[in-house]
Amino acid sequence: MSKDYVIDEMISAKAIAARIEELAREIRGEFGDTPQLVLVGLLRGSFVFIADLVRELDLAVEVDFIEASSYGDAMESSREVRILKDLRSGIEGRDVLVVEDIVDTGHTLAHVIHMLKGRGPARLKTIALLDKPTRREADVKADWIGFSIPDEFVVGYGIDYAQRNRNLPFIGKVRFPG
Numbered sequence: 001m002s003k004d005y006v007i008d009e010m011i012s013a014k015a016i017a018a019r020i021e022e023l024a025r026e027i028r029g030e031f032g033d034t035p036q037l038v039l040v041g042l043l044r045g046s047f048v049f050i051a052d053l054v055r056e057l058d059l060a061v062e063v064d065f066i067e068a069s070s071y072g073d074a075m076e077s078s079r080e081v082r083i084l085k086d087l088r089s090g091i092e093g094r095d096v097l098v099v100e101d102i103v104d105t106g107h108t109l110a111h112v113i114h115m116l117k118g119r120g121p122a123r124l125k126t127i128a129l130l131d132k133p134t135r136r137e138a139d140v141k142a143d144w145i146g147f148s149i150p151d152e153f154v155v156g157y158g159i160d161y162a163q164r165n166r167n168l169p170f171i172g173k174v175r176f177p178g
Contacts (some may be wrong), residue, residue, distance in 0.1 A: 006157060006163065007172035011147055016129075016157060016171065017052070019146045023127065024056035026144060027097065029038065032124065034095040036060040038121075040087065042112060043067040045101030047160035048166070049129045052141050053099065064088055067101065068108050081111040092120040102130040103145075106138035113140065134140075149173075 004163040024041030031037045037057070041050040043065050054061055067085035096116060103109050109126060116124055134151050149171075155161045165172070 003164075004176065005161075006175045006177055007112070007168070008175055009170050010149065010152070010154060011170040011171035013157075016146070017069070020049075020052050020056055023144050023146060024053060024058075027057060027127070028059060031059060031097070031123075034059070034123075035055070036062055036094070038062045038064060038089070038091055038094050038096045039099055040096055040112075040116070041065045041099045041101040042101065042108065043085065045159045046099045046129075049101055050099045055146045058167070062068055062089065066112060067070065068112055070105075070108050081108050083115070091111075091116065093121045093122050096103075096121040096124045096125070098124070100126065100128040100142065101157075102132065102154070103128045103142055104132050104135045106136045106140040108140035129157070130159075 037059050039050060039054060039061055041047060050063065054063060064087045065085060066083065066087060068081055068083055070081045098112060100109055124141040127144040129146040131142060131145045131148045132151055133148060153174045154171050155165035155174055156170050156172045158166050160166045161174055
């Protein structure tokens with residue numbers, strides 16, 4: 001399969017692993033008293049991040065997923081957030097950590113936070129592997145951020161471009177030569 005773009009490594013697999021260890025320590029400090037933390041991954045991009053994060057947490061966890069979409073196969077957000085898959089379990093009175101791959105415009109995370117707060121969790125916190133603060137349109141900020149990045153289109157570590165490149169072990173910047 002030929003590609004009409006080039007991927008330059010931006011954040012190495014080693015740097016991602018080290019940062020996830022740090023984030024897990026901070027999360028354990030926040031949620032160490034909870035009987036069972038509910039991690040809610042935002043599909044599809046968060047699946048690699050949530051898998052690695054769960055292995056580092058050393059807490060009793062339940063993992064569930066919401067599939068929200070504002071991109072489709074495009075490079076730009078449509079700003080219309082659709083919920084394609086909702087949680088299987090209730091979160092009322094429970095501690096919840098929403099796990100996002102990347103906060104760009106912020107519309108998806110803001111929508112999901114609003115929706116989940118309405119379900120009465122005891123605590124609701126958010127973590128994003130990547131943050132693009134210069135692109136923010138919605139008033140939202142993750143409680144924990146892995147890496148703040150410039151306004152570049154990125155792939156890898158679960159993040160795709162037209163359903164490709166999710167399997168890269170690093171975060172790469174997409175470049176269109178020519």
